[in-house]
Amino acid sequence: MRLVIVGGGISGLSLAYALLENKDTALDVTVFEAEERAGGKIYTDKTEGFLCETGVNGFLDNKPKTLELIAKLSLSPLRSNDSARKRFIYSDKRLNLLPESPPAFFRSGLMSFAGKLRITLEPFIPKGTKHDESLADFARRRLGKEAYEKLIDPMASGIYAGDPETLSLKSCFPRIYELEQTYGSLIRAMFKLKKKTGKATAGPGGTLTSFLDGMQTLTNALKTFLRDALKVKSKAVSLEKTGKGYIIHLADGSKVEADVVVIAVPAYQAAVILRDFDKTLSQAISEIPYPPVAVVCTGYKRQKVQASLDGFGFLVPNREGRKILGTLFDSSIFPNRAPEDYVLLRTMVGGARAFSVANEEDNKLIDTVLSEISDIIGIKAEPEFIRIYRHERAIPQYTIGHQDRLEKIDEIVARHKGLYITGNAYRGIGVNDCIDNSYKLAERIFEEVI
Ligand SMILES: Cc1cc2nc3c(=O)[nH]c(=O)nc-3n(C[C@H](O)[C@H](O)[C@H](O)COP(=O)(O)OP(=O)(O)OC[C@H]3O[C@@H](n4cnc5c(N)ncnc54)[C@H](O)[C@@H]3O)c2cc1C
Numbered sequence: 072m073r074l075v076i077v078g079g080g081i082s083g084l085s086l087a088y089a090l091l092e093n094k095d096t097a098l099d100v101t102v103f104e105a106e107e108r109a110g111g112k113i114y115t116d117k118t119e120g121f122l123c124e125t126g127v128n129g130f131l132d133n134k135p136k137t138l139e140l141i142a143k144l145s146l147s148p149l150r151s152n153d154s155a156r157k158r159f160i161y162s163d164k165r166l167n168l169l170p171e172s173p174p175a176f177f178r179s180g181l182m183s184f185a186g187k188l189r190i191t192l193e194p195f196i197p198k199g200t201k202h203d204e205s206l207a208d209f210a211r212r213r214l215g216k217e218a219y220e221k222l223i224d225p226m227a228s229g230i231y232a233g234d235p236e237t238l239s240l241k242s243c244f245p246r247i248y249e250l251e252q253t254y255g256s257l258i259r260a261m262f263k264l265k266k267k268t269g270k271a272t273a274g275p276g277g278t279l280t281s282f283l284d285g286m287q288t289l290t291n292a293l294k295t296f297l298r299d300a301l302k303v304k305s306k307a308v309s310l311e312k313t314g315k316g317y318i319i320h321l322a323d324g325s326k327v328e329a330d331v332v333v334i335a336v337p338a339y340q341a342a343v344i345l346r347d348f349d350k351t352l353s354q355a356i357s358e359i360p361y362p363p364v365a366v367v368c369t370g371y372k373r374q375k376v377q378a379s380l381d382g383f384g385f386l387v388p389n390r391e392g393r394k395i396l397g398t399l400f401d402s403s404i405f406p407n408r409a410p411e412d413y414v415l416l417r418t419m420v421g422g423a424r425a426f427s428v429a430n431e432e433d434n435k436l437i438d439t440v441l442s443e444i445s446d447i448i449g450i451k452a453e454p455e456f457i458r459i460y461r462h463e464r465a466i467p468q469y470t471i472g473h474q475d476r477l478e479k480i481d482e483i484v485a486r487h488k489g490l491y492i493t494g495n496a497y498r499g500i501g502v503n504d505c506i507d508n509s510y511k512l513a514e515r516i517f518e519e520v521i
Contacts, residue, residue, distance in 0.1 A: 072097060072098055072099065072330045072331065072520070072521060073098075073099045073101075073316075073328065073329045073330050073331070074090065074098050074099065074100050074101075074329060074330065074331040074332075074333070074516070075100075075101050075102075075103065075317075075319055075327060075329040075331070075332050075333070076100065076101070076102045076103070076332075076333045076335055077102075077103050077307040077319065077332065077333070077334050077335060077336055077344065078102075078103075078104065078105075078111070078334065078335035078336035078337075078340075078494065079102050079103070079104030079106075079109030079110070079111065079301060079303070079335075080109075080110065080111025080112060080113070080335065080336075080494070080495075080505075081110070081111060081112075081113055081127075081289070081290060081293075081502055081505045081506065082111075082335040082493050082494045082495060082505040082508070082509060083102050083104070083109075083111075083333070083335035083336075083493075083494075084102065084109060084110070084290060084293040084294070084297065084301075085140060085293065085505060085506045085509040085510075086333060086335060086493065086509040086512055086513060087100050087102050087293075087297055087300060087301070088140065088293055088296060088297070088509075089509050089510050089512075089513035090513050090516065090517075091296075091297070091300070092143065096521075097521065098521065100300050101300055101301075101302060101327070101329075102297060102300060102301045102302065103302050103305040103306075103307055103319070103321065103327075104301065104302065104303045104304075104305060105304070105305065105306035105307070105322075105336075105340075106303065106304070107303055107304055108303065109290060109293075109294055109301055109303055110287060110290035110291075110294075111126075111290075112126035112127050112462070112465075113126060113127045113286045113287055113289065113290045113502070114126060114287055115284065115285030115286055115287035115288075116458065116460070117284070117285070118458070119370075119410075119456055120409070120410035120413070121368065121370050121408065121409050121410070121413070121415055121456055121458075122284070122285050122407055122408045122409075122415075123366075123368040123401075123415070123417070123458055123460070124281075124285055124286055124366075124401075124417070125366060125460035126366065126460070126462060126465075127286050127502055128279070128281065128286070128399065128401075128417070129151070129279045129280055129281040129286065129405075130279075130280055130281075130501065130502040130503050131276070131277030131278065131279060131280065131501075131503060132148065132150065132277050132278050132279075132280040133276050133277030133278075133503075134277075134503035134506070134507060136503070136506050136507045136510050137502065137503050137506045137507075140289075140506055141289065144289070144292040144293070144296065145292075146282060146288060146289065146292055147282070147283070148280045148281075148282065149280065149281050149282050149283050149405060149406075150278045150279075150280050151278060151279040151280065151281075151383075151404045151405060152403065152404060152405065152406070154381050154382055154383075154403055155279060155382065155383040155403065155404045156171070156383070157169075157381065157382035157383060158382060158383045158384070158385070158386075159382060159383075159384065159385035159386075160181060160221060160222070160225055160385060160386055160387075160388065161385050161386070161387045161388070161391060161393070161397075161447055162181060162221050162388060162391065166385050166447070166448070167179065167180060167181040168181075168382075169181070181221060181222075182217055182218065182221060182222075183217060185217070186215060186217030186218060186221070189214070189215030189217065189218065190214050190215060190218055191258075192215075193213050193214055193256055193257060193258045194255075194256040194258050194259050195256075196212060196213050196256065197255075198251055198252065198255045198256075199212065199213075199251060203239050203240075203241060203242075203471050203472060203473075203474065203475070204239070204240050204241070204471075205235065205236055205237060205238060205239065205240065205471055206223065206227055206235040206236075206238045206239070206240045206243060206244070207219060207223075207224070207235040207236045207238075208240075209240040209247075209248075209251075210222075210223035210224075210235065213251070213256075213257060219235070220388055220389075220390045221388055221390075223235060224388045224389050224390070225386035225387065225388045225397070226386070227243075228386055228387070228388075228389070228396045228397065228419075228422060229386045229396070229397060230243075230500070230501075231243060231422075231423075231466055231468060231469075231500065232362060232364050232396060232419065232421060232422030232423060232465060232466050233362075233422060233423045233466070233468050234422075234423040234424050234468075237423070237468070237470045237471060238468060238469060238470060238471075239469050239470060239471045239472070239473050239474065241474060242469035242473035242474050243469045279383075279404065281405055283405075283406070283407055284407075286502075305321055305322075305323075306321060306322035307319050307320065307321055307322075307336075307344050308320050308321065308322050308343075308344065309344055309346070309347055309348065310332065310334075310344055310345060310348045310490075311347075311348065312348070312487070313328070315330065316328060316329055316330040316331070316332075316489055317329050317330075317331075317332045317489065317490070319332060330489055330520070331489045331490075331491070331516065331520050332489065332490050332491070333490075333491040333492070333493060333512070333516075334490075334491070334492045334493070334494075335492075335493050335494045336494060337361065337464065337467070337494060337496060338356045338357065338359040338361070338467055338494070338496035338497075339357060339359075339361060339464055341353075341356050341492060341494070341496075342354070342356045342357035349483060349487070351483060352480065352483040352484065355476055355479050355480050355483070356480060356492070356496075358476060359467050359468065359469075359470075359473070359476070359496050360423075360467070360468045360470065361464035361465060361466065361467055361468065362421060362422050362423040362426060362429070362464075362465060362466070362468065363421045363422075363426055363429040363430060363461070363462060363463050363464065363465055364396075364419055364420065364421045364422055364429055364462045364465035364466065365419075365420045365421050365428075365429045365431075365436060365459060365460070365461050365462070366417060366418070366419060366420075366459070366460040366461075366462070367417070367418045367419075367420060367436065367437065367440045367457070367458070367459050367460075368401075368415060368416070368417050368418075368456070368457070368458045368459075368460075369415070369416050369418070369440065369441070369444070369454040369456065369457055370409055370413050370414065370415045370416075370454055370455055370456030370457075371413065371414050371416075371450065371452055371454050371455060371456075372412060372413060372452070372455060373412050373413055373414050374412070375452035376414055376450055376452065377449060377450070378448040378449055378450055380400040380402070380403050380414055380416075380448075381400075381403060382400060382403060383399065383400065383403070383404055384397060384398050384399035384400045384401075384404075384416075384417075385397055385398060385447070385448075387447070389424060393443055393446075393447070394420065394425065394428050394439050394443055395418050395419065395420050395428075395439070395440060395443045396419040396420060396421070396422055396425075397418070397419055398416050398417065398418040398419075398444060398447070398448070399416065399417045399418075399419075400414070400416060401415040401416060401417045402414045402415040402416075413455070413456075415456075416444065416450075418440045418443070418444065420436065420439070420440065421465070422465075422466075423468060429461070433459055436459060437457055437459070441453075441454070466495075466500060467495060467496040467497075467500060469500075477497055477498070480492065480497070488520070489520055491512060491515075491516065493505075493508055493509065493512050
């Protein structure tokens with residue numbers, strides 16, 4: 072039986088691995104990747120002694136499937152340095168340490184007394200009843216305006232580069248939605264969970280993890296495993312149904328027959344491939360928006376940097392009116408990111424609320440980033456090293472209505488036996504979600520079609 076996966080990002084590559092890891096499978100699997108290089112948003116640029124992650128920076132080590140995959144590939148995960156636990160929020164013109172515990176929160180200067188008091192009222196706020204509520208409405212309702220602006224808004228920027236006014240709580244943060252629905256309050260949920268399990272976190276938990284040579288270590292190992300099953304420079308342009316299965320049309324004019332097809336490309340590309348195949352399906356998928364993000368890496372001589380850079384980095388709430396989403400202190404997070412005596416910063420620009428900044432031409436973008444870094448962390452020195460990595464369409468946004476959209480997509484896809492759609496546009500945007508979903512999908516494929 073011939074199975075074709077269209078898209079060689081971590082979703083497509085890990086699915087191919089999950090299908091092929093038991094060698095006795097009767098499946099003939101091929102992955103078609105449009106670019107010369109597979110890996111999608113995972114690409115590590117090692118240049119002039121710096122190690123720049125052009126997209127994905129790492130994953131949290133709290134999802135068993137990713138760690139299992141890494142162990143099977145005989146890779147050694149690298150946990151972030153201890154100092155990376157210190158995360159900062161830029162607020163009221165200074166960097167504020169993000170408190171890690173309730174007592175630290177009440178001592179911290181990040182929120183006003185009134186803002187803190189409002190949070191303590193959270194257990195008395197009735198549970199939400201809206202079918203699909205925005206992250207902003209949810210946060211203001213449960214935690215108050217100040218906590219929304221200073222804590223939740225930057226979290227939405229850090230993970231989704233998104234606009235909390237349009238992001239759907241239950242699609243973006245399903246665990247938080249479920250905690251409210253189950254316990255009626257997040258604070259009450261934390262106390263009850265602490266009693267039950269000894270752990271009390273509404274957030275994801277876990278330690279940021281990568282590899283000594285960066286995230287591309289993972290996709291390289293998958294490529295080595297797949298060998299000839301991975302075809303690069305093979306862009307799919309359309310899909311056709313035949314009596315028995317499918318024909319995938321490639322950009323070079325060739326056609327490939329398959330019994331089973333998995334589309335694992337970004338939603339806007341899936342919509343193009345499926346346009347003539349099923350217009351309603353293509354339309355539903357095309358509604359998932361992707362704002363642009365630019366990643367700007369700057370390297371400095373350490374002695375010229377007065378700021379301590381002891382920590383993970385900082386996020387900037389939208390209300391501060393700055394032009395960047397945040398900056399990571401990459402050389403403080405992992406070893407090996409900058410040459411001896413240098414530091415490396417990675418600044419994220421753009422997202423759903425700042426298309427125009429992400430799209431600035433190179434010189435203007437560099438000026439913007441340097442001026443923000445100078446204002447926020449006081450680095451006045453010129454960087455010795457600068458790289459810009461642009462993602463014209465970066466991160467899928469799970470906006471209000473996302474879940475209804477998924478139901479519609481699932482219902483249509485179910486009518487086409489042997490067709491599957493996966494990738495980070497649907498049920499989890501992170502690497503951990505992609506790998507977890509690949510294993511689930513492999514199981515479904517084995518059950519349903521093989
Ligand atoms: C700037 C940035 C930073 C991020 N940081 C993190 C992070 O630190 N941690 C984290 O967990 N997640 C992060 N993410 C999210 C990350 O994108 C996902 O976790 C994951 O890499 C998505 O993998 P994917 O395979 O679903 O999609 P992609 O990586 O987009 O892969 C899709 C693949 O399909 C190929 N393709 C497209 N069209 C076609 C076609 N017509 N035919 C054949 N192939 C095609 C593409 O070339 C690409 O290789 C980040 C994203 C961005 C943009």
